[in-house]
Amino acid sequence: MSNPIVLRVQSPVGIVKRVNVNPSDSCRDLYEKVNKVFELNTYNFALYKQRNKTDEIVSSREIGISFAGLKHGDFVYMTNLSSPSDEQPGTSSSNSSSNHLNIFDTKKKASTTPSTPTEFRSKLSNVFSSSNNIVEDEVDKDLWNTSGQIKRKRDEKLCQHVPNGQCIHCSPLEAYDEAYMREQNLKHMSFHAYLRKQCSGADRGKFVVLEDLSCRIKEGCREHPPWPRGICSKCQPNAITLNRQVYRHVDNVEFENRTLVERFLEYWRVTGHQRVGLLYGKYQTHPDVPLGIKAIVAAIYEPPQDSSRDKIKLLPDPKADIVDELASSLGLRKVGWIFTDLVADDLQLGTVKHTRNVDSHFLSAHECIMAGHLQNLHPNPCRFSPGGYFGSKFVTICVTGDKDNQVHMEGYGVSNQCMALVRDKCLIPTKDAPELGYIKESTDKQYVPDVFYKIKDKYGNEVSRLARPLPVEYLLVDIPAATPLTPAYTFPARPDNTTHFPVENRMVDGQIQGFNALSRYLLYYSYITEWWTGRFKTSTLCPAT
Structure with missing residues (x-):
């Protein structure tokens, strides 16, 4: 010692x-x-x-x-x-020589709370200036330059004005119009529509601040001994009531072509083991959703993993930075992750079991925690956040069986509240109920605030329940995922191509990357060899000046 x-x-x-x-x-x-x-x-x-x-x-x-x-x-x-009291500094001389020392300041510290509206606006502008160094995504910049209004045609029955005029029946609607969302059956508004709604008041968004939820005790409080010996209202986090998130950062996930998903599912078809992949692509504006964002998936990278029929363990990836750098040079970035949960039902018919539904679960608590962890690793830059980031555009895709026992994809994201619970290590899974999570109880090492969710009782009244346990459906945001009718290819291949280079990190016979696989792949593309040979002859005969 x-x-x-x-x-x-x-x-x-x-x-x-x-x-x-x-x-x-x-x-x-x-x-x-x-x-x-x-x-x-x-x-x-x-x-x-x-x-x-x-x-x-x-x-x-x-x-x-x-x-x-x-x-x-x-x-x-x-x-x-x-100073804990209003005692004058001159009266402390007798106490300073005693063994008991009363601590108080002789000069009052300047208050950190702004006392006038002018000081408040000044402080708020300083907060925003600190996050101005954050560079927003290009798709966010494009949407800020878009009006986002929903144009309507002239109603022949209600509009009584000239063809070039406008009235309340044909004037453009705002992107966050509730009647339009109900008519189009939109469960969530886009994130930029939510921002426009926050900025629609008389102040035009001057005082809009998007702050992340904190579940931790504030550090450095000197009013009392540190936790667990003491806590006060200044450093104690507030109780949390979970609400269903009304917006989503990504409104649709689109895979460029079916080949991407089919090659990913090939591993399960061969081995029967589940698989995890990382989605690389880009974000674009969504023309069908007001101020919406669409994630375009161009490639799936399968990191090192140890999988079986019912579980997956991700292994350390020493080449993760190289993959990100290569993707960035191609104009791509991580936009989400994908995993399979498939159980064969009839091998002859090619059907799978329908295990995820309203009676069981859509995402398990384990998967929600994993999704929250990955979203925290890929935050969304936002100009209205004092920290520069708010939420995440990182999506979760689950490949499972639908009600017709066919393979299909389901897209999700977890709410910002779930991200905070995962970041502060407050949410854990239950042992035997995948649809339920559990909020940890406070210990000597960690204080955990009370978390509640609202549910309707048998009389139709809305009551609050302590989130021990917690139905994870309160943490989910639905995101549609599909492939387009007209396929697109960021990495085009020959139409008669039937030979693919093996997918990375697959320890299966015939799918291992190596020099033999590379040579077979290059020999198949004979025109590449001819092109390089012709380039070599041209450069020899006509050297560059």
Whole structure:
């Protein structure tokens, strides 16, 4: 065991006392020991390594004493933060010489809360300026330059004006018009339509702020000992009520052609094992959804994985960065992930079992947590977020059986609330019910706020229930997924092509990548060899100047 470290802590009035800490202690432990040694009645103080109030030692459980750069014999300087009472500074002289030190500031700290509307607008503009360095996606820039209004034709019965005029019966509708969404059977509005709705007020969106949900205790609160010894309303996260998300960041997923999906399903048809793939493509505006976004999938990359008939384990991928760099050079990016959940029903008819439905589940809690994790890794740049990111355009595609026992694709995304629960490690799956998740209970190491969801009782009244357990359907957003009638090919091939280069990371006979497979593939494309040979002769006869 390492020897304890002795730190010399100097109070604001010049009293120096020794504090013994272990190198394995955290900075929060240091704050607690300083509070105990000086017999303080509050945690309204800060610790610095320099006398001029620089190089602050932040009260955090994640930061250790050695990581903070504190060594045996170092001086640590204590500074008051705020006054707990209205006592005048001159009355503290008698208390400063006693063993009990009442911490209060002789100069009141400037309030961080803006007191006037002018200060509030100034502070809000500073918040937005900090996120202006975030570069939005090209599709978002294009949609901001689009009016997004829904044009309507002249109604022959209701419109009584000239052909070039307009009235309330034929004037354009806003992209977030509720009557239009009900008429078109749209369950979710597009994200940009939601933003336009937020900016439609009298302030024209000047005060719109999209903040991510936080389920963690705020770090650095000095009003009390750190959790689990203390908590206050300033640092405690609020209780969460789950709501069905009214918008979605992506409104449709389109695979360029059926060959992409068929080659992905070929592994299951050969082995009977499930498979996971990463979708590479791009985002485009969706012409059929007001201010909508469509994800175009051009390729499926299958990372290293260990799969069986009922589970998949992803393995470390040392070539992940190379794949991303290669895709970026081709104008592609990760837009989602795809996985199979197929169980053969009749091998002769080629049917599969219909296991995912309203009576069982659409996505399991495990899959929701995985989707939330991947969405957190691929956040969506947003100009209205103080942090620069809000939500995610990353989609989830599940290949399973439909009600007719045919193979089909279902698209989903998880809500921003689910992303926050997954990011802060509050959501876990249940053991025997895939359709149910579970909100962790608070422990000595982690405080978890109460999470509720609303449900209608047998009388039709809406009541709140504690999310232990939690139906994961409250976390899902439906996204249609399909292939177009007219196929497209980012990577075109010859029409008579029947030989494909083996798919990566498939440990199956006949599908392993190697030099033999590469040579067979290149020999099939004889015109490539002829083209390279002709280029070589041309460059030899006519060298570049």
